[in-house]
Amino acid sequence: MRTGLGFDSHRLVEGRKLILGGTEIPFEKGLLGHSDADVLAHAVTDALLGACALGDIGSHFPDSDPAYKDADSMVLLKKTGDTVKENGFTVGNIDATIIIERPKLSPYIRKMRENIANALGIDADHVSVKAKTNEGMGDIGAGNAAAAICSVLVLKDGK
């Protein structure tokens, strides 16, 4: 039994789609990045890689590689899930928190959980996604950025 921790943050800017956990959310801003900048998917990906001591998202999917320009981060998450399995691990559970001032994410949480579960071939009951504001503090509080943190548990040979 091993745990992993992932963190990510991106700027929120006009003229970009807001995609969290593979779910497009109607909003006047979106996350800026080389890929689709899905901050939740990136935190989950890093947590999985960390639990298995397999490096980090940047080493597997470098943002200097044109192949990952505007990449669908859920595809990258699925590839990471395959890598996790190839190394003999299975995913126990995932618990993630998104920190964003607006919009309210509660209508989209179920879909995010299902998307992550589907990408990894696990049950949505083993995936938790929570959302909170930053209470008006800093760049996140000003609506200019968002972050996500994720904890995962993986098992090797069922233990």
Ligand code: MG
């Ligand atoms: Mg990122």
